[in-house]
Every structure is written in C-alpha cells, then in structure tokens.
Amino acid sequence: MPVEAPSRHEQDLAFVQRVLAGEPSAASELRSRYHGKLVGVLRARGANQTEAEDLVADLWTDCFAPRGNRQILLTKYQGRCALESWLLTVATNRLVDLKRRQSFRVDVPSTPDSPEDFFERRAQPEKLTSEKPLLNLLRAAIQRAFAKQDEDAILMLKLVHLHQLSQREISRMWGWHESKVSRTLDVTRQNVAKIILAELKKVDPWLELRWEDFVELCAGSSDVF
Numbered sequence: 656m657p658v659e660a661p662s663r664h665e666q667d668l669a670f671v672q673r674v675l676a677g678e679p680s681a682a683s684e685l686r687s688r689y690h691g692k693l694v695g696v697l698r699a700r701g702a703n704q705t706e707a708e709d710l711v712a713d714l715w716t717d718c719f720a721p722r723g724n725r726q727i728l729l730t731k732y733q734g735r736c737a738l739e740s741w742l743l744t745v746a747t748n749r750l751v752d753l754k755r756r757q758s759f760r761v762d763v764p765s766t767p768d769s770p771e772d773f774f775e776r777r778a779q780p781e782k783l784t785s786e787k788p789l790l791n792l793l794r795a796a797i798q799r800a801f802a803k804q805d806e807d808a809i810l811m812l813k814l815v816h817l818h819q820l821s822q823r824e825i826s827r828m829w830g831w832h833e834s835k836v837s838r839t840l841d842v843t844r845q846n847v848a849k850i851i852l853a854e855l856k857k858v859d860p861w862l863e864l865r866w867e868d869f870v871e872l873c874a875g876s877s878d879v880f
Contacts, residue, residue: 663737664734664735664736664737664738665734667732667734667737667738668732668733668734668738670684670685670738671729671732671734671738674718674729675727675729675730682719685718686715689738689739689742690711690715692739692743693707693711693714693742693743693746694707694708694711695707696743696746696747697710697711697746697747697750699863700747700750700862700863700864700868701750701754701859701861701862701863702750702753706750706753710746710749710750710753711746713749714728714742714745714746714749728745735877736874736875736877737874740871740872740874740875741875743871743872743875744789744871744872744874744875744876745875747789747872748787748788748789748790751788751789751792751859751862752788752789754859754861754862755788755859789872789876790876792855792858792859793855793869793872793873793876795854795858796850796851796854796855796858797851799850799851799854800846800847800850800851800854801847803846803850804843804846804847805843807829807839808839808840808842808843809843811825811829811836811839811840811843812840812843812844812847815840822836822837822840848866848869851866851869852864852865852866852869855869
C-alpha cells in the first residue's frame, strides 16, 4: 500500500524545524526561497522599496537572531498554513504597524515656540498602536461586512462553510428552490468581499489588497497571532 505524501504544510513545518536546528543549507534556502517574494508583495501592498527591504531584513533577524529577549520568530510557526502565507502575514502585519506609526510621527518645529504651543498643535492618536494591527483590521472588516448583510443569508453561509451543509439541505430548511439558495449565497459572498475590501481601504488608504490577499492573510493569522 503506497504511503501518502505529506501535505505542503507538514513539509513546511519539517523545513522550519531544520532551520531551527541550525542547518546552514536550510537557513540559506529560507532566504533564497522567500526574500524576493516578501519584498515584492510588500511593495505591491503599499510599501516603498526601502520600507520593504528594511521590514524583510528585520524579519530575517527575528527568525535567526532576535534582539534582546525576544522569541525566535520561526518557533511560532505551527504548520497550520503554508510557510509562505505565514511569512507574508507577519511581514504585512509589520507593514501596517510601520505605516500607522509613521502617520503619528511629527517633526519638531524649528521656530522658538513654547512647548505648550507645540503640543497643542500636535495631532494626537486616539489610542496606541495595537501589537496585532493586522488581525484587528481583518476582524473589524469582517464584522462590519457581516453586519450589513441579511441575517438569513449569513446563517446560510455559516451552515455551508462551517457546518458543511449542502445547498439542497438548506433549500429544504428554508422551503426555497435550490437555485434561489445558490443565488443568495453567491450574492452574499460577493457583497461581503466588496465591503471587506472597502472597509480595509477606509481604515488604511495606502494598503493595496486583493480578495485573494485577504483570504491568505486570514489563513496566515492562525499561526501568527
């Protein structure tokens, strides 16, 4: 009886274990395999070249020799998603954090104003940047999108995607024709996707994400946070 090949995630987890064990070839392969992709995706998602290069360099530092008493980043990877998705989620989270900190940054005025004048003019953030800005951003967008949908439609989505009910079973429960259930699900999915991307853009206008990016970030967040 043939032995079933390990899943992609199991292979990724085994690869990470080799990196953590200190195999020089594995560490070199990690960089060569993902460095260009990470920089390219960060650029596509709103980072300039310098920001992308610096964020990825810091990510590699935390993967191999984190500063201070920080945990080695790769030890957080548990194989619940593809390693590439996980690394992209970590990098995107750091990009969101960087951009938000930049938006709060101000230059000290060169004129001899009093400290009171300076702080009265300074824009104050409503709250400190979260340690999980990306996770909170994704969650809030999902909640807002779901809140704008018909309750029955959201219930149908949950029954299909969480409880694995078929559209035929749902049509019997609602007393609808199966084609009507299918249309309702399709329209709701499209509306949810459109609203989620709009909500993300509303909060972080610089952030460039496609629906596929959003889905990947949600998958990667299970291991990152």
